[in-house]
């Protein structure tokens with residue numbers, strides 16, 4: 001497993017100090033620190049947010065996994081938990097929040113709505129999944145996912161963090177500095193994703209002839 | 212028993228023979244008012260006939276008849292059945308109807324919604340802008356000839372999405388391969404966004420002017436849509452002078468999930484799970500309101516045992532809602548987390564009961580037309596009993612003891628005025644906020660539905676209309692709800708839990724119905740027009756949060772910015788219901 005390779009330094013400790021010294025990799029240490037203090041953005045969109053709050057409270061207690069420090073400002077957050085229906089009207093704000101988060105940052109799509117539009121997919125104001133705009137790390141199914149499911153999803157995220165290596169992660173790579181920047185969508189006659197302008201133009205020009 | 216909302220106690224047509232006719236369509240009630248005379252008639256309805264509370268204003272688009280209709284439901288705060296009157300105009304884009312905001316201020320946001328979603332222009336409206344969608348959006352979505360980008364068929368159930376064993380995606384049917392629709396030859400690069408000029412212009416128009424003396428600068432602050440104390444994705448643009456709020460405009464629609472439009476495509480049964488997601492704290496109450504309305508249309512009775520189950524569930528829901536309200540209020544006031552942890556602990560126990568009866572913690576989908584979907588097992592009944600007799604009363608007392616002796620809390624709540632009785636009625640505010648202002652208007656008593664007339668309970672009422680009363684009245688209501696549940700548990704008979712056979716399709720005769728219940732947040736009502744088909748022709752939700760929000764400008768202007776979150780919290784809004 002990749003994870004094990006990252007954690008085992010492959011270095012022989014002389015026998016006489018084996019009980020005194022432990023050796024691990026920098027990756028392991030670095031990941032351990034990050035995975036145990038993932039600070040989520042305090043950010044609720046809809047019904048799923050209520051289950052997110054419930055997961056913070058006494059019975060489920062997300063603090064056991066180092067995730068209880070909800071940060072209302074994106075500048076201090078590591079993880080965006082998209083908890084609820086993403087509407088077109090809200091999307092520019094979500095993208096802005098995401099862009100304001102410092103690297104390393106993760107996105108967890110909680111619930112059917114954030115993953116795909118869910119029960120409201122057909123709605124005219126609904127974005128069919130946040131992954132159309134942001135890179136999602138973990139999807140949690142459910143409507144709403146129970147707090148247990150949410151915690152299971154977050155443990156998955158921790159497993160993902162465990163597999164990352166300091167040598168290859170994008171946020172230390174000078175050339176990839178802005179690789180995660182998402183251009184702001186615009187609210188026009190409908191939602192305009194500026195990355196797809198050309199496509200829209202083409203489709204709009206042929207729209208009449210097609211239908 | 213339930214008084215049908217259509218019972219007329221006044222004869223408007225006799226009073227205005229020239230301009231009012233009775234609505235004689237089968238299944239419909241009320242009066243049709245000529246557009247030119249609307250304001251005159253409406254004034255008489257309020258002043259002469261005493262219908263001081265305008266609860267709902269909404270539009271209906273009769274495409275086949277080339278007509279658009281605006282329906283008004285007015286009630287008396289002294290109780291009793293309501294009065295329905297409507298204006299019919301020829302269909303155009305846009306149609307024009309005079310605004311009744313001069314008579315009932317509570318119509319303001321509802322008329323904006325009708326403009327936004329149906330393209331009905333209300334002349335004389337003080338601030339007619341889009342409310343749920345953004346300015347610049349193309350079209351008015353609730354018109355019957357407007358189709359969403361993922362349009363498949365007029366109504367559900369849709370044809371198979373797996374024709375010939377091949378799966379198709381909604382995306383493939385759209386030229387933009389997404390949930391988008393742009394006008395023909397649209398060029399996104401040349402598009403100039405609106406940039407909310409209208410919002411700020413309107414904010415400026417509705418700002419108080421400073422009172423001479425020292426000249427100060429006003430600043431505009433935007434709170435939300437991402438803000439921890441706006442209870443979801445609400446945004447408020449505030450003009451401040453020092454610490455005083457001089458003007459404010461809420462911006463909503465950040466969670467507008469097109470409930471009405473999706474509802475009109477769904478079959479009656481399919482709507483029930485969607486109503487769960489309106490006020491997501493109280494899915495049981497939402498189910499209750501919706502099923503009551505459809506039952507009214509179908510004219511079917513509800514099984515006796517189910518009536519009791521319904522009341523128990525609705526009241527348990529109210530208890531946990533108010534507990535959360537108290538916890539969240541403390542969060543907003545700065546007692547971060549501890550009180551809300553106490554509240555959530557009790558809530559979990561109530562959710563356990565919901566889960567035991569319905570299978571889901573939050574989205575219960577438990578009610579059916581004529582009853583409920585599953586019976587309550589005896590051990591769950593015992594659990595409920597233990598909760599309402601022992602645990603929750605003790606915990607409520609404990610919470611009250613912990614909080615109400617706190618000087619800081621009292622200092623922040625006492626004497627901060629929210630709204631007085633007169634204004635609350637004018638702004639169509641309902642629920643605990645109205646009752647804290649001294650009006651004992653509770654639909655469980657004022658316009659009884661289900662079997663609430665069998666229980667002995669008091670309508671919680673307080674008289675100061677300040678933050679403290681608004682806060683304490685929640686404790687009163689918890690105690691009354693506990694009383695109701697206790698009695699319901701005692702009186703619950705054995706028997707079937709549904710008066711109907713389970714069915715995927717129900718037959719709903721043509722007509723209209725307006726069903727209202729006392730949800731924990733105020734009056735929750737559904738307005739449904741049926742044309743006899745398996746889907747509602749018009750489906751409209753009148754949520755308490757949305758209409759109560761109409762008063763927010765009035766409530767907050769002139770108060771201090773630090774009280775703003777507390778004032779907002781008192782309205783107990785929830786975005787799923789507010790934006791739908």
Ligand code: SF4
Nearest residue numbers: 047084111112113143
């Ligand atoms: S997935 Fe379900 S519970 Fe979550 S936001 Fe969407 S509708 Fe609400």
